[in-house]
Amino acid sequence: MTKKLWGGRFQKSAEEWVDEFGASISFDQKLAAEDIEGSIAHVTMLEQCKILSQEDAQVIRAGLSRLQEKAAAGDLAYSAAQEDIHLNLEKHLIDDVGPVGGKLHTARSRNDQVATDMHLYLKRNVQEITELIGGFQEALISQAEQHVETLAPGYTHLQRAQPVSFAHHLMAYFWMLQRDRERLTESLKRIDVSPLGAGAMAGTTFPIDRELSAELLGFSDIYPNSIDAVSDRDFILEFLSDASILMMHLSRLAEEIILWSSEEFRFIELDDAFSTGSSIMPQKKNPDMAELIRGKTGRVYGNLIGLLTILKGLPLAYNKDMQEDKEGMFDTVETLKGSLRIFEGMVSTMTVQTERLTAAVHSDFSNATELADYLAAKGMPFREAHDVTGRLVFTCIQRGIYLKDLPLSELQEASPLFGTDIYEALAPENAVARRNSAGGTGFEQVRRQLEQAKANLTGA
Numbered sequence: 001m002t003k004k005l006w007g008g009r010f011q012k013s014a015e016e017w018v019d020e021f022g023a024s025i026s027f028d029q030k031l032a033a034e035d036i037e038g039s040i041a042h043v044t045m046l047e048q049c050k051i052l053s054q055e056d057a058q059v060i061r062a063g064l065s066r067l068q069e070k071a072a073a074g075d076l077a078y079s080a081a082q083e084d085i086h087l088n089l090e091k092h093l094i095d096d097v098g099p100v101g102g103k104l105h106t107a108r109s110r111n112d113q114v115a116t117d118m119h120l121y122l123k124r125n126v127q128e129i130t131e132l133i134g135g136f137q138e139a140l141i142s143q144a145e146q147h148v149e150t151l152a153p154g155y156t157h158l159q160r161a162q163p164v165s166f167a168h169h170l171m172a173y174f175w176m177l178q179r180d181r182e183r184l185t186e187s188l189k190r191i192d193v194s195p196l197g198a199g200a201m202a203g204t205t206f207p208i209d210r211e212l213s214a215e216l217l218g219f220s221d222i223y224p225n226s227i228d229a230v231s232d233r234d235f236i237l238e239f240l241s242d243a244s245i246l247m248m249h250l251s252r253l254a255e256e257i258i259l260w261s262s263e264e265f266r267f268i269e270l271d272d273a274f275s276t277g278s279s280i281m282p283q284k285k286n287p288d289m290a291e292l293i294r295g296k297t298g299r300v301y302g303n304l305i306g307l308l309t310i311l312k313g314l315p316l317a318y319n320k321d322m323q324e325d326k327e328g329m330f331d332t333v334e335t336l337k338g339s340l341r342i343f344e345g346m347v348s349t350m351t352v353q354t355e356r357l358t359a360a361v362h363s364d365f366s367n368a369t370e371l372a373d374y375l376a377a378k379g380m381p382f383r384e385a386h387d388v389t390g391r392l393v394f395t396c397i398q399r400g401i402y403l404k405d406l407p408l409s410e411l412q413e414a415s416p417l418f419g420t421d422i423y424e425a426l427a428p429e430n431a432v433a434r435r436n437s438a439g440g441t442g443f444e445q446v447r448r449q450l451e452q453a454k455a456n457l458t459g460a
Helices: 016-022 025-048 054-073 085-097 099-105 110-146 166-191 210-216 226-231 234-260 288-311 320-349 354-361 368-377 382-399 408-414 422-426 428-433 443-458
Strands: 151-156 159-165
Touching (some): 025 054, 025 099, 025 110, 025 210, 054 099, 085 110, 110 166, 110 234, 110 320, 110 443, 151 354, 151 428, 159 166, 159 428, 166 234, 166 443, 234 288, 288 320, 368 382, 368 422
């Protein structure tokens, strides 16, 4: 007969390598704190509902408290023979308090137990991740406030497009992160639901109080359907989806930081603490942390696709396949936390090369739209103005000069609408300052945007 806690009907034990293949303790031990927390709430509920005696409940709670201390100190040993965190902790409890520890599992299944653990784990970690996003947003605001009037080339298709405030460019990422923070915060509504008491899949004959155990665990609601309670992993999928979008945003900024710190751009310099060198080329300063985050984005995407694939063909309710739901979740949580901490430090400490940025916007054709707008404002149809400007740009390219270098006489040959004020309009500083439409790159608009961003962070 097998010695498993569930082994009463089995006459033969699996070989050790089979046990190891089926065990999840190598990774689900991360849920030890949540599992004990759930057990304390469960035994308290059983006592309140008079399913367990006060004496038994007190003995079990005391044992769980000792397990809690040991788990927090890293003093608990785990065995693949006990398969998972639930059975490992139950065995430790029974070893400590005796057979009465076996009463803890009354009116409960590992199916609702593990689901409860993951809800608790994600609730705690999503709240922490949203705080880390806020810290990164503060770093972006801090850098942006220093560079409201620092000009930078704006790009489309990675080609010079129009000059912008460097702060305006940075703040685009603030608003991406704001949406990420809102998405994750909104997902808490679906994470903050208790499956505890759903049993294996059909509920229980014991007179339990699911609302009480949910309240003890700080959940705002319970699942209304026991089958859904143990088979639902939508809350993890939603987290992984939100995480993938967040990592996509981080990867886009990582790509720009990698470009900006290259010799070809030289728009920023990263702090040494967030760079590495080469083992063979002494001059190198590599943006490895940004590259690593860009690469880690792929593994987060993979975690989402992996779980979607696991769940797509599963019949209700619980299936062993669902054991594979945890490692990707754990990995994504740690990846997000690490990436956000790195980015907060990397952006806070980077040096913006303002002279290089200024030189860049004075040596390109990113002010061409200003020339076309100038003609349109004088009454020329914009399509005609666009054509005139394009031909002037071509002339400049052939001669190796820029629009500001064209004498007024040549401009007036292209159109008599040009006056001496065209040179003022072509100045990058004026081109940026004048774009004061709502949400534009004009300096006053950027300052308003910064105030709005600070208000969003403080909840004002």
